[in-house]
Amino acid sequence: MSVADLTFLALLLPFLGAIVAPLLTRILGHNAAWVLALVPVAIFLHFTGFSAEIARGEVVTGGYAWVPSFQVRFSWLIDGLSLTFMLLISGIGALIVLYSGGYLKGHPHQGRFFSFLLMFMGSMLGLVASDSFLMLFVFWELTSITSFLLIGFDHQREAARRAALQALVVTGGGGLFLLAGLIILWNMTGINQFSLLTAFAPQVKASPLYLAALVLVLGGAFTKSAQFPFHFWLPNAMEAPTPVSAYLHSATMVKAGVYLLMRLYPVLGGTPAWQIILPVFGATTLIIGALLAVRQTDLKLMLAYTTVSSLGLLVLLTGFGAPYAIEAAALYLLAHSLFKGALFMVAGCIDHETGTRDVTRLGGLRFAMPLTFAIALASAASMGGLPPFFGFLAKEEVYTALSAFDGRAIIFAVLAVVGNALMFAAAFAVALKPFIGKRIETPKAAHEAPVLLWLGPAVLALKGLAVALLSGTVHELITSPMASAIAGEARVVTISLAPHIGVPAALSTLTVLLGIGVYLRLARLRAAIAAALAAIGWGPDRGFDQAMRGLVRLSSAVTRRLQTGRLDIYMTATFTLLAVVLIVPPFLYGELARAPVFPQDIPLHELAIMAIAVIGLVAVVLAQDRLTAIVSLGIQGFSVAVIFLLYGAPDLAFTQFMIETLAVVILALVMTRLRLSPSDHRPLRENLPDAAIALACGLGATLFLIKVTEAPFDTGLSDFFNQYSKTIAHGANVVNVIIVDFRGTDTLGEIAVVMIAALAILSLVRLRAGSLRRIADNDPDAEEASR
Amino acid sequence: MRSLILRTVAPLIVGLMVLFSIFVLLRGHNEPGGGFIGGLIAVAALSIYGIAFGVETVRRAIVFHPLAIAGAGLMLSTLSGLVSMVFHVPFMTGLWIYPVILGEEVPLSSVMTFDIGVYLVVVGAVTSVALSLEERGED
Numbered sequence: 056m057s058v059a060d061l062t063f064l065a066l067l068l069p070f071l072g073a074i075v076a077p078l079l080t081r082i083l084g085h086n087a088a089w090v091l092a093l094v095p096v097a098i099f100l101h102f103t104g105f106s107a108e109i110a111r112g113e114v115v116t117g118g119y120a121w122v123p124s125f126q127v128r129f130s131w132l133i134d135g136l137s138l139t140f141m142l143l144i145s146g147i148g149a150l151i152v153l154y155s156g157g158y159l160k161g162h163p164h165q166g167r168f169f170s171f172l173l174m175f176m177g178s179m180l181g182l183v184a185s186d187s188f189l190m191l192f193v194f195w196e197l198t199s200i201t202s203f204l205l206i207g208f209d210h211q212r213e214a215a216r217r218a219a220l221q222a223l224v225v226t227g228g229g230g231l232f233l234l235a236g237l238i239i240l241w242n243m244t245g246i247n248q249f250s251l252l253t254a255f256a257p258q259v260k261a262s263p264l265y266l267a268a269l270v271l272v273l274g275g276a277f278t279k280s281a282q283f284p285f286h287f288w289l290p291n292a293m294e295a296p297t298p299v300s301a302y303l304h305s306a307t308m309v310k311a312g313v314y315l316l317m318r319l320y321p322v323l324g325g326t327p328a329w330q331i332i333l334p335v336f337g338a339t340t341l342i343i344g345a346l347l348a349v350r351q352t353d354l355k356l357m358l359a360y361t362t363v364s365s366l367g368l369l370v371l372l373t374g375f376g377a378p379y380a381i382e383a384a385a386l387y388l389l390a391h392s393l394f395k396g397a398l399f400m401v402a403g404c405i406d407h408e409t410g411t412r413d414v415t416r417l418g419g420l421r422f423a424m425p426l427t428f429a430i431a432l433a434s435a436a437s438m439g440g441l442p443p444f445f446g447f448l449a450k451e452e453v454y455t456a457l458s459a460f461d462g463r464a465i466i467f468a469v470l471a472v473v474g475n476a477l478m479f480a481a482a483f484a485v486a487l488k489p490f491i492g493k494r495i496e497t498p499k500a501a502h503e504a505p506v507l508l509w510l511g512p513a514v515l516a517l518k519g520l521a522v523a524l525l526s527g528t529v530h531e532l533i534t535s536p537m538a539s540a541i542a543g544e545a546r547v548v549t550i551s552l553a554p555h556i557g558v559p560a561a562l563s564t565l566t567v568l569l570g571i572g573v574y575l576r577l578a579r580l581r582a583a584i585a586a587a588l589a590a591i592g593w594g595p596d597r598g599f600d601q602a603m604r605g606l607v608r609l610s611s612a613v614t615r616r617l618q619t620g621r622l623d624i625y626m627t628a629t630f631t632l633l634a635v636v637l638i639v640p641p642f643l644y645g646e647l648a649r650a651p652v653f654p655q656d657i658p659l660h661e662l663a664i665m666a667i668a669v670i671g672l673v674a675v676v677l678a679q680d681r682l683t684a685i686v687s688l689g690i691q692g693f694s695v696a697v698i699f700l701l702y703g704a705p706d707l708a709f710t711q712f713m714i715e716t717l718a719v720v721i722l723a724l725v726m727t728r729l730r731l732s733p734s735d736h737r738p739l740r741e742n743l744p745d746a747a748i749a750l751a752c753g754l755g756a757t758l759f760l761i762k763v764t765e766a767p768f769d770t771g772l773s774d775f776f777n778q779y780s781k782t783i784a785h786g787a788n789v790v791n792v793i794i795v796d797f798r799g800t801d802t803l804g805e806i807a808v809v810m811i812a813a814l815a816i817l818s819l820v821r822l823r824a825g826s827l828r829r830i831a832d833n834d835p836d837a838e839e840a841s842r
Numbered sequence: 843m844r845s846l847i848l849r850t851v852a853p854l855i856v857g858l859m860v861l862f863s864i865f866v867l868l869r870g871h872n873e874p875g876g877g878f879i880g881g882l883i884a885v886a887a888l889s890i891y892g893i894a895f896g897v898e899t900v901r902r903a904i905v906f907h908p909l910a911i912a913g914a915g916l917m918l919s920t921l922s923g924l925v926s927m928v929f930h931v932p933f934m935t936g937l938w939i940y941p942v943i944l945g946e947e948v949p950l951s952s953v954m955t956f957d958i959g960v961y962l963v964v965v966g967a968v969t970s971v972a973l974s975l976e977e978r979g980e981d
Contacts, residue, residue: 705874709866713882717968720889724975784936785949787872794876795957799934802956803919806963810912813967817909820974 059117062131065101066184068094069177073170080166088156088507091169095148095176102133102141109138109536112545116186116250132186132250135536136317139385140183142533143306143392148176150511154400155298157507158407168208168296175201179307183314188237188247192230195275195311199227202308206295218291221599225278225288226308233275233315239268240322253321253543260326269323272315273332280312280366283340287596290347290359297403300355301511304362305396313369313388321543325376333374338470340367345477349577350584354402354412354485358395361438361481364474365391368453371467373541377459382548383452385537390437390449390519397434397515398485401427404508405489410498414484419494423501426509428490433516435486439479439570440563445523448550450475450566454559455550472566479570484577526551630748637755641762648761661701668694680733681726689719706790728820845894852894859887867961868954877957881964888969889976897977900969908970915962922956 056064072094080087105115118130133141155172159165178197185191200223207219241247243262244255252259259265276282281289289309293300303309316324316333323329344364351357365387372384404427405420406412421428437446453475457468503509522529530548538546554560573580588594619625641647671690678684692715700708735742776789776797786792794802863883870876892900904911926935936953 706876706879709874709879710882713879713886716886717882717889717972720886721972721975724972728975784953785871785938785951786953788870788874788876790874791870791876791957794878795871795953795960796934796936799923799936799953799956802960803923803934806916806919806960809963809967810909810916813909813912813970816971817974820971 061101062117062133062184063119065098066131066177066181068098069173069180073173073177076169076173077166080169085156085160085165085507087166087169088153091173092149092152092156094173095145095152098180099142099145099149102138102145105133105138106532109133109135110532112536112539114250114540118186121187121190127189127247128187129190130186130248131184132248133184135533135538135540136314137183137540139389139533139537140306140310140314141180143389144176144179144183147302147306147392147396147515148172150396150400150514151298151302153507154301154403154511155296157505158298158403159296160507164208168205171201171204171208172298172302175205175302175307179311182311186248186250188241188249191249191315192234192237195233195279196227196230198308198311199223199230202226202292202299202303205299205303206292208296208299209294212294214291215294218288218294222288222292224603225285225599229275229278229285231275232271232278236268236271236275239264239271243268249318256322256543259322265323265326266328269326269328269332272319272323276312276315277336277370278312279315280309280370281340281363282312282336282367282370283343283363284595286340286344286363287594287599289363290356291596293353293355293359297355297399297406300359301396301399301403304359305399306392309362309366310369310388310392313366313373313384316370316373317384317541320373320381320541324373329374330376334371334467337367337369337371337374338467338474340364341371341474342367342470342477345474345481346584348481349477349484349573350581350588352414352581354405354414354489355399357414357481357485358398358402361478362395364478365395368471368474371471372453372456375456375467377456377464379452380456381542382534382538382546382550383449383456385534385541386445386449386452386548386550389522389534389537390445393515393519393522394434394437394444394446397430397512397519398438398482400508400512400515401431401434402485404504404512407508408499408504409501414488416495417489417497418492419490420501421490422494424490424503426503426513430509430512430516431486431490433520434512435482437516437519438482440475440566443520443523443552445519445526447563448523448526448552450563451555451559452548452550454562458558458562468562472562472569475566476569476573479566480573480577483570483574523552627745627748630752634748634751634755637759638751641758646762648758648765651761651764661698664694664697664701668698681731681735682723682733685719685722685726688722689715692718704790706788848890848894852890856887856891859890860884863887863961867957870957871953877960878964881961882968884961884965885968885972888965889972892973892976897973900973904969908966908973910966912963912966912970915959915964915966917959918962919956919959922952922959925952 072091076087076091079090083090108115115133116130118128121127121129131137152169152172155165155168159168162168175198178194178201181194182191182198185194203219203223206222207215209215210219237247240252240259243259243264244252246252246255259268262268278285289304292303295303341364344360344362344367348357348360348364351360369384369388369391372380372387402412404424405417408424408427409417409420411417433444437444440446440450453471454468457464457471530550534548535546538548668691671687671692671694674687674690675684678687692711696708696711696715699705699711773789776793780786780789780792784792784796786796863880865880866875866883867877867880868875870880888900888904891903901907906914923934925937926933929935929937931937934956936951938949938951938953940947940949942948
C-alpha cells in the first residue's frame, strides 16, 4: 500500500471503528476502550511519520478524483498546521476514548457513545486534512452533526436535547455561510484547493467581492469557534457527558473555526478589514467569556466559558497582524488543547467521584484525591501561565506580540491582561478550591479515580510540562512548521524557559498578581457579575430561543395561509394560474392563434356527434343535481371517444370509452361516499367567479390547441414507428408497440405511478373524517398554552 | 343494489367481460387492444359484480387483495424488462420465442409478459380504489 492509500485508510479508520464499537462494547464491556483507543493511536502513529518532512518545511498532498466534472477532488493537505491538529485530534482522542471507558462504565449505551465519539473524531480529522473546499465543507457539517449526537447523548433530558439542537443550528448554519464564502473564493479564482489558493492571494484581496467572502467565511468560523455573540452554544453543550466536553472543547470542534482562520490567513489575512474585525470580536469574546467564567460555580461551566475566552484570544492573535502574533497563536493553541483537555477530565473525575460539580459544595479533597489534585494543579498552572509549564511560554509569546507601543497594541494588551487574569482566577477556582480548605460532605464519599479516569489528564498534564522543558525540539517539529504554515512564509519560534526580562515578563507578572487578587475576591466578583447580568436580563441564549420560536411561529402562519386544507381554495388557485398561463403569454408576445378555417363539407354524422357532445356539456351546466351532472359529463366523453374512432384512433377511442365508463362509476361512488348534498346550493355570487375561471381555462385551452395545430405536423416519429413497428417489434398495432416496446420504460414508470396513486387513494379513503386530529407538535401557541 | 335483473345477468356479463378483457389484452400487439384497455374492461366487470353482489363477494372472487395483484403486475413488468440482462442486451429489449404448441407456432415474448403486467397493475390499482369507495363504512 502506498502512503496515499494509507493516509486515506487513516482518514477512514475512525468510521470503521464506529461501526464495530457497539458490538465490541457488548462483548468486552467498558474495557472495549483499550481496543478502540488503538484506532486513534494508529492514526497518530501514521501521521507522526510525516513530521520529519513537515519539519523540513515540505507539504504533503494527495487524493483522488471525486466529482471530475466539477474538478472536485477528495484531497488532503498535510502541512505544519494540519499535522499539529491531526496529532492533537488523534492523540487527545486516544486519551478521551480511554477516559470515556471509565467515565461511562456500565452505561447501557456505552457502545453507541464510542461509536459517536469515533465518528466525530473521523469528521474532525477529515476537516483538518481537507485540501478541497467541498471536502472541508462536508466534514465541517459532519462535525456539526456528530457533535449534535454527542451533546444530545443523554437524550432523555430536555436540556441536553435543547443544547444539542442549539449547537447544530448555530454551527451547522454557520457552515452554510462558510460554503457560500468558499464558493465565492472558488468563483473568484477558479481554484477549489487550499494548497493552490495561496498563489492567488493578491487577486483575492483586490477583488470587490473580498469583503463578502471574508464576512461569509467569518460567519462560519465565528459560529464554530463560539465567538461573541455566537458563544452561547458552547457552555450549553456542557450538557454532554464530560468526555465529550473535554474533547470537543479542548482540541477539536471549537478549534475548527480557528483552524479555518489560520488556514485562510495567507489568502484573506493581513488586510485592514481582517485586522479590525478579528481582534475586535476576539477581544470582546475574551473579556465576556472570562467574566462569565468567573460568574459560574459549576466546574464544567467555568471551564466552558474560559474556553470561549481562550478562543477569543486565539482569534485576536490570528487577526492582530503584529510580529510574533501568529507564533503566539500557534503556541497558545497547542497549550490550550493540553491544559483544557486535562482540566475538563479533572472536573469529570471530581464529578464522578463526589457526585457534584458545584465549586461551592466542594472542599478538602486533597487527601481523598491526591493524584487528581496534582494533575489539576499542573494543568491550572499551565492555564494560568506559570513557569515551568507550556502555558507560560504561550503567554510570554502573546505578550511579546502585543507589546508594540502603539495605541492599538496597548488597548489589546490591557484587554489581554484583564482576560488572562480572570482566566487565571477561574483556573485555580477549578483546580485549587475543591481540594483545599475544610472537608465538605459530598453526595458520594470521595476517593481516588480509577486508572482509566486519571490516565488521560495525567498524560496531558505531563505533556504540558514536557513540551515546555523540551521546547527546542517541540518548536522544531511542531510550532515552527505550524506558524510557517499559517503565515505562508517561514517562521521560527524560539521562545524557551530561559529567563528573560522585558515587557512581556512584566505583563505576565501583572497578570498573575491581578489573577491572585481576583481569586481571593472571587465570591464578591461573582455576585457583582450576577447582579449585572440580572440587570441586563437578556442574552443571546434567550435570543436564540426567541428566534427559534419566531421561526416556528412564522412557518406555522405561512403554512396556515398557504395550506388551508380546503380543496376549493387549492382548485381555484390551480385553475386561475392555468388560465393566466394559457391566456396571458399569447397576448403579451402577439402569438395569438389565427381564426381557423372551417371545412365546408362536414358529414352529417360528425356534426351530430359534436352536437351530442355540446348537449352533454350544456346538460352538465344545467343539471339540477350532481349525479345528473356526472352522467352528462359521460355523454360528452363518449362523443369525444366516437370522434377518435371516426378519425382512425381505435385504441384511443377504446381506452376513452372505458375511462369514461369507469369515471362515471367512480365519481358516483365518491359522491355517495362524501355524503354531499345532492345539488349545489351556493348563491350565484359564489358560482360566478368559478364560472369565469372555467370559461377562461376553456378559452385558453382552445386558443392553445388552435395555435398548436397551425404548425405543420412533423411526421418524423409516426413514420419511424409505422416503418419499424412490424420489422423490429413484431407488432402490427403501432400504439401498443409504442406502449410496451418502443417506450416500454415510460410505461413501466407509469404503472408504478398508477400503483402508488392507488395506494395513496386507498389510504385517503380509509381515513375517517374526525380521525384527523390537529397535530399539536410544533404549534407554538399550543406549546405555550401547555406550559 | 337489490335489482333482480342485474343479479341475474351479472354473472353472465361479468364472465364475458373478463374473457373479453383477456382477449383484448392478448390480441393487443396486432389489433386494437392491450394491457391498459384490457385492464380497464376487467375493472368495469368487477365493478358491475360489486354493484350486483356487494364488495365482499368481489373480494372473495378475486382471492388476492387488489393491491397485491397490482404489485405482482408491477413485479412481472419489471422482471420482463430485466430478462434482457441475462442475454446481455439493453434493459427492456423485446425477446421472442416461437414454440410449437399443438402443431401451431405460438409467438411468445417478454413484451407480452410486460403487457400482462400492465394489465394486472391496472386491474389491481383501479379495483382497489373502486372497491374501497363502494364499501361505505364497512371497512
